[in-house]
Amino acid sequence: MDELTIPFIGPERAARQYVFRDILARGARLAAGSDWSASSANPLRAIHVAVNRALQGAMGPQAQPFLPGQRLDLGEALAAYTLGSAYVNHLDHITGTIEAAKLADLVVLDRDPFGHPATDIGSTRVLQTVVNGETVFRADIL
Numbered sequence: 072m073d074e075l076t077i078p079f080i081g082p083e084r085a086a087r088q089y090v091f092r093d094i095l096a097r098g099a100r101l102a103a104g105s106d107w108s109a110s111s112a113n114p115l116r117a118i119h120v121a122v123n124r125a126l127q128g129a130m131g132p133q134a135q136p137f138l139p140g141q142r143l144d145l146g147e148a149l150a151a152y153t154l155g156s157a158y159v160n161h162l163d164h165i166t167g168t169i170e171a172a173k174l175a176d177l178v179v180l181d182r183d184p185f186g187h188p189a190t191d192i193g194s195t196r197v198l199q200t201v202v203n204g205e206t207v208f209r210a211d212i213l
Contacts, residue, residue, distance in 0.1 A: 088138075090138070090141050091121065102159035103118075104152070115192060115197070117152075119193035122148050124139050126193075127192075145185060153167050174202075177200075178201070179199040180197060181196040198210045
C-alpha cells in the first residue's frame, strides 16, 4: 500500500479503500476471500489484517494501522470468510456455518483465536481441514 498504491492514487482516494467497517455499518454483507496475487491465500493472515489493519509483525511502535477506524472485530471477519463467502456463492443454505443438515466444511485450529490477543491471529495454525465431512488436510502434529 505504502509503496505501490498510495503514491499513485493519493491519500484522498486511499482513504476510500477497504472501508469494511463502513460497508458493514450500512447493512451490507461482507464476503471475504483471496484471489489476488498480492495478498496471502491464508485466510487467517487476511483475518489478522481485517482486525488489526496491519500485517502481522507490523504492529511495532512506529507502525501505523491502515485506516484503523475500518477495523472489523474477530467475529465479523470470521463471518465474512465463512457465511459471507457461502452467501456470495449461493451456498449459505448448505455451508458457511456449523449446523445440522449443512455440509461439514470446517477447520480445526491450534488455538481459540478469541482467547488470544488480536495481534496473534496471523500466527494461528490450521491443524485439520474437513470438506463435506471428509478430512482433506491433517497437520503432522495430530
